[in-house]
Amino acid sequence: MRWTLPVLFFSAFIAVAADPIVPPDAKVETIFEGGVVLTEGVAVAPDGKVYFSDITFTHFSKAQKQPIEAGHIWKYDPKTGKAVIFRSPSGMSNGLKFDAEGNLLAAEGADHGGRRITRTDMKTGKSYIVAALFEGKPFNSPNDITIDEKGRIYFSDPRYLGHEPIDQPVMAVYRIDPDGEVHRIITDAGKPNGVAISPDQKTLYVVSNDNGTTGIGRLKSEGTKILEPTRKGNMALMAYDLAADGTAKFRKTLVDYAPEDGPDGLVCDKDGNVYAAVRAESRPGICVYSPEGKEIAYIKTEMPTNVGFGRGDDAKLLYITAGKSLYRIRLNKEGYQLPAKK
Helix, strand or coil: CCCCCCCCCCCEEEECCCCCCCCCCCEEEEEECCCCCEEEEEEECCCCCEEEEEECCHHHHHHCCCCCCCCEEEEEECCCCEEEEEECCCCCEEEEEECCCCCEEEEECCCCCCCEEEEECCCCCCEEEEECEECCEECCCCCCEEECCCCCEEEEECCCCCCCCCCCCCCEEEEECCCCCEEEEECCCCCEEEEEECCCCCEEEEEEECCCCCCCCCCCEECCEECCCCCCCCEEEEEEEECCCCCEEEEEEEEECCCCCCEEEEEEECCCCEEEEECCCCCCEEEEECCCCCEEEEEECCCEEEEEECCHHHCCEEEEEECCEEEEEECCCCECCCCCCC
């Protein structure tokens, strides 16, 4: 996902939308404020606990003359209201998802991260490398993850920051089959970021958030002013036709956000509506779109990074990562979750 600093802190936000998505009295509640630089990749486990990444930009730590932290994954318990570190170092994890067996998949990025996809067995605590190379070369910086009902993993691989070499010839979307084989399936998405599969398994939603640089924090600047200007590229929410064999073909651009920034992470509800964390400076927040790309609701937040639905009795609870914090809001729609494997 893409990041921009600095960010502003708000203790609560009023949801601005009409039914049937957002209740008239719904509010965004702050439930965690302890991130280092940027929270990301929120995902809810089958037991209802909430996991999210804490991305600790090394250049930011150096600029603040602070110890360089190696990235963390937090675990928040809705029953106690407390958050603890689940894993550190995190491999600079970004997007997180739980598979059908309840294990945690993490997209580990660059900036001294793993640049790979890992799976953590939630029963044993052991982590396994699912994919780290394509054609013998490291990935750019795995960013976001989605999983289809056949157990195939899809992930985006842009580069927003880090000092590591860029070894892949394109910023792409990949598919990992259950046998471990890796396929590059989308090369025309610009700078792919958030990814999500529709509940009917026929559409792969892909965000392009092309900020015009592969090294946030490395351009010359004075304060917040960048002295080496860049040109932004494609800022869009796109729909790809997802075939039964796991291949994808561009269908249409659902929303074009240019000249402002586009979304970051996104998820679907059970009806197939898309909840996107939109980072437009003039209107940051969670935009809800129909499968055809029509905006049907809007939730105002600080600059968001990702979203994820709760489970069980909290299936209508939407969790939001933004800034250094974690938020939640109760909606009228249940989130789509990968069916559990029995």
